[in-house]
Amino acid sequence: MILQSLVRYYEALEKKEKITSPGWCTAKVSFALDISEKGELLRVIPLKLEKQKGKKTVMEPQLLRVPEMVTRSSGVSSNFLCDNSGYFLGIDNKGKPKRSEECFAAAKKKHLEILDGVEGNAAAAVRNFFESWNPGGAAEHPALADSLEEMIAGANLIFCVDGDWVQNDYDVREAWEIYRDGAETDNEGICLVTGQKTEISRIHGLIKGVPGAQSSGAALVSFNAPAFESFGKEQGYNAPVGTYAAYAYTTALNHLLADKSHTSQIGDTTVVYWAEDGEEIYQNIFGGAVEPTVDNQAIVAGVFNSLEMGKPIVVEEVEGSLSLDQRFYILGLAPNAARIAVRFFYQDSFGNILRHLKEHYDRMDIVRPAADEMRYMGVWRMLQETVNKKSRDKKPTANMAGAVYRAIISGGQYPASLFQGVMGRIRAEQDDKDSHIHKITKGRASIIKAYLIRNGYDKEEEITVSLNENSKNVAYTLGREFAVLEAIQEEANPGINATIKDKYFNSACATPAAIFPVLFKLKNSHIRKISNHGKVVYFEKLLGELQDKMPVTEEQMVPCPRRLSLEEQGMFILGYYHQNQKRYEKKDKEEAQDVRDN
Template sequence: MLEAGEAPCPGFSTEKISFEMVISAVGHPLYLNDLRSHAGKRPAPVQMEVPQTVKRSSGIKPNLFWDKTAYVLGVTAVEDSDGQLTPGQGKRTADEHAAFAAMHCELLEGIDDDGLRALLAFLDKWKPEFFAARGFPVEALDQNIVFRLDGDTGPNGAPRFLHQRSSVLPLLVISDQRDSALCLVTGKEAPLARLHPSIKGVMGAQSSGASLVSFNDQAYESFGKSQGENAPVSEQAAFAYGTALNRLLAKDSTRNLRVGDTTIAFWAEAETPEAAGFSEMLMSNAFSPPDEAAEANMLRAHVRKIAEGRAGGDPKFDPSTRVYLLGLAPNAARLSVRFWHPGSFGDFARNVARFWDDLTIEPAGWKGPPAAWSLLYETAIHVGGKARADTIPPLLGGNVMRSVLTGQPLPRTLLSAVVGRIRADGHVNGRRAAVCKAVVNRISTKEEIPVSLDPDNTNPAYRLGRLFAVLERAQEAALPSLNATIKDRYFAAASATPARVFPLLVKNANHHLSLVKKGESGGLGRWLEKQLGLIWLGLEADLPRALALEDQGRFIAGYYHQRWTKSEKNGEDQ
C-alpha cells in the first residue's frame, strides 16, 4: 500500500484537515486558509498525511505539528448571549494550548530549520485573543489545523506544510532505546508498542476509533507486565496493521462492507496491481451485486469462470490468487474478530456461486444474484415499511458470512430468525422462502426443497405448506372481501402444530369450495378441489402433532411454491 501511494509513511497517519495557518519567518500569523472541499452540499475536510495521531481518552495529549484549534490556538467554539458561536475558551482549553506549545518547544529546542524556528516564534507570540482580533473565520473553530511557512515550497515547486519538511521526519522516528522483545507478528526483536493504534470505520464502534489490542486495567495484566507488553507487538508491526486497516475501512474505500453488526475488510494479493484490483472489485460486487441486469449477468459469468478454473491464461481470472477477509465488530472499547478467512480466489468464487445456487427459488426472490447482507433484513422488524437494522440478531451477520465464505451450512439461527419473523408478521415472500430452502438443504446436504414447485415431493411438512396455500386460495375465491384470511389467523399455528389446526381449516374449506363451484369461478373451484385431493393423497392419516424448525422451513417453502406458482390451467397465480 505504501508503494502504491495508498498509505502514509511510518510515523504518519491520514487525518481530516480543514484549515492551514500560514506564518511568516519570524512567527507572525498571516492567514488562516480554508483547505476544505466545497464540491458537496457542505464543506468537507481533506484527507492529509500528518504526524501520527495520539490516543486520547480523558487526558491532555497534543499532536505534533497539527491539532484542533483548542490545542493549536487556544480557542474553541462557545455560545454568546444570542446563541451564536464565537471564539472562546472551555474549562481546559488554556491547558491544552499550553501543552501543545510546551511539547513543541521541548522537541524543537536548538533546531536548525527556518520553518520550525518560525513555529517556535509563533507559539511564543501567539495569544488566543488574536483569533477574533484578526478576523479569522468562526468555521475554523474546533477543526484540525496544520502550519505552513509563507512562500515555502517542496522539491516539486508546490507549497508544502511544516510537517512535510525534511527536518521533521527524524523527529518522528521511534527511538530504539526502549525495551525490546520478541514481536508476535514479525518474530523479530524490536521495540514494543505500548498502545496499539485506533481502528476507525467499524460500524457501531467509537467514532474516534477502537483498538484490536488494549489492556486498560490491572486485572488483564500478568507477570508484572503493563499495557502492550502483555501482547508484545513491535511498534513497526502495530503501525503497519493499524495503517492498513484504517485505509481498508475508510469511507472512500471499496474494500469493505457491512453485514449486520459485522464490518468486513477484504483484499487480494496477485502478481500485478491490475489483477489484484480486479479480484477486489469482483469480491465487492459479489457481496453487493449490481441491480442492472446486464451487469448482474456479467458478474455471474465472471464468478462461474473463476469457480470452474477457466482462466485461459488471463491473470485476472486466476483461481490461485490469494484473498483475505476479516470480519470485525465492536466490543465495548475494543474490536472483536468475528472471522478471519484467508483463501484462494477460486475457493471464494465456488462458495459464492454455491451460495447463489442455494438461494435460487421460483418465483425468484431477487432480481439478480442475492447479497449476503440482504438475508439479514428478512430477520429485522419493519417499522413504516423499513427494516430496522438494530433489530437484526447480534452475531448473525458474522455467522452468515462465515458460512458463505467456507461453504459450511448456513446457521440454524438464520432459519429460526426468519421463521420467527414470519410467525410475527405473517409475510411470506420469495426471499424468506429462499432462506428456508438454503438453510434446510445445506443442513440435510441434499436438495430436500426444490427450486420450483414439486408436486411429487412426499415430505409431510412441504405438502402441508402446499395444502395451506390451496386452502387460503379457496377462502379468497369464496370470500373475496375478507379483511383477514386464514394465513393472518392460522399460519403460525398451522406451521408449528398442524394436527391441531388443519382439521378445522379443511372443514371450512369444504364450504368455501362449494361457494366457488356455484359461482362464476366454477372452473377454479374444481381445480382447487382436485389440488386438495392430490395433496391429501401424499399425507398420512395422522398429521404431525408438531413440526421441528427445519420442517417449519419446509412448510414455508411448500406454501410459497404452491401459492405463487402459475396454474397450468388458467395462468392465474394460485
C-alpha cells in the first residue's frame, strides 16, 4: 500500500512536471568538466551555490537532472554522464589506484557504448575525452589544480561542451533513452504494485535524507542474505516490483525527503506527508497544523473553526477551497542499519485527519499563564515534555514518539508510555533538589488532561479546561488542597525559597493518607503568621469547602485514600495545576486593578 501510494503521488507530480521522468533523476553536482570537441579538458567549473543555513552561509552542490544513477554497494558500476572522479578521471582519495583505473575503464566502456555513432559535438566530445584521457597524469593536469582535493573526495561531476551540460543535448538524451529501453532482461513477472507483467527490478534505488541512516542512502525494499530469500529468488526478485514502479516510488520518496519544509522529525522518526493529487497546499496546511508556531496560531484556529462550522477551508494562494475528501498520506521512517524501517503509515481523507488533529488539540486545551500565547502545542513540543532537559540526548523514546504521532492523526488512544513518561519526569524533577525546572508545566498538565479524557478515565466528564469547582473527584480535590496549603505557606513566609511542594509533593500525590495530616498540622502554624485576617478567613473557608467534597466512611474516618493509582495521581496533578492557575489569575487581576487605580 505504501509503494502504491508513492507511485500515484509520483504520477501526479510527473503530470505537473515537478519531478524527473523514468530513466532520469536529480543529483547533487559539485563540478562540471568543460571539454572541447576533441576531448581536451579546458577547465573545471565550480557548481556549488551559497545557501543560508540558520545564521551560517554554506556552499552546497547544485541539484541537476541527470541520467538515472546506478545503485552501488560494492563492485564497479559506472553512471552515465554524472559520477565521481574515480570513474571520470581515474583518481580518488581512497588509496586504491588499481580500483580507480578499473572504475575509469568501466565508465569509458559505458560511454563509448551508449554514444557510439551518435551525432553532434557533445557526443563526440565525451567519446574523445574517454579515448584520450590519461588517468595516470590526472593529478598533474593544470585544469584540476585548484579543485582536485575537493573533487577526489567524492563530489559528483558532469560534462560541459560549448557552455551547455551534455545531459541536456537532444542527441545524447535520445541515445540514453534507446540504451535504457533496449536493455535485455530475463526477469519478467507480475509487478506487485501495478499488477502488470513487466521487467522486475533486481535492486531498488536508495532512499536518501533519513537522519541516522547511511548518508549514501538506504533501501526501503531489499534482500541481502539467503536467510531472507525463498524459492531460489535473489535480492529484489523475492518481492517482485517492476522497474517503473521501483523508479517511481524511490523518486517520489526522495523528492519528499529532500523537501525539508514538509518533513518533521519526531525522535528518530522522519515524517513525510503528501496529498494524492500532488498539490503542495495540503502539505502546508497539515504541516502548520501538526507543528504550529507562535506566529501561525491564528491561521490554525481559522482552519479548525471553518472545519467545525462546516465551512470550506479557503486559502489565499488557492482559487476556491480545499477538498476535505482529498486523499492524504503520512509516513514515518526510521534508520535501521543499511535499511529504512517504517514506523507508521496512515492514510485517510484530509478532512478526517484535520478533525482528529482538532479533537487532539481540544483535549490538550488547558488554562495557561497570561504570557503564554501557544494555544496549540505541536507534537514535537508535546514530546519534549517527556525528555530530561539535563540529558545529552534530548530525544523522546523512539517507539513512544511514533505511537503518539500515529494516535494523534488517527484519533486513537494515546500510548500508556506517554502518560508514564510525563509522570516519571514530574517525579524525577521533583526529587532533584538541584533542579530549578518548573516540574508541572502547562505542557505536562495538558498531556495528562488529554490522556485521561481520551483513554477513558474521565467517564463523568469532570475534567475541564480550567478549574472545575464542582468536581468531587477525590484525587482532583486533594491536588487542589495541596495547592491551597502551599499558598498559605507562601503567604505566611513571603519570598520563601522552598515550599511543602519541594519536600512532600511526590508522597502526597502517591500516598495522601500518610502525608496530609502532616500538611494540615503545618498549615495551622503557617496560618497563625498571616496578619491579614481577610486572607485567613478566605483560606479557611476554601479548605473547608474542599474538605466537604471528600467522602468519609465508617471504615475510613480520615478523608484521604491510602494510595492513588497512576491515573488518580494524574488527577491530583491536574487539581494542583488548576488551583494554582486560578490563584495566579486572581493575582494578575489584582495587579491590573492596581495599575488602573494608579
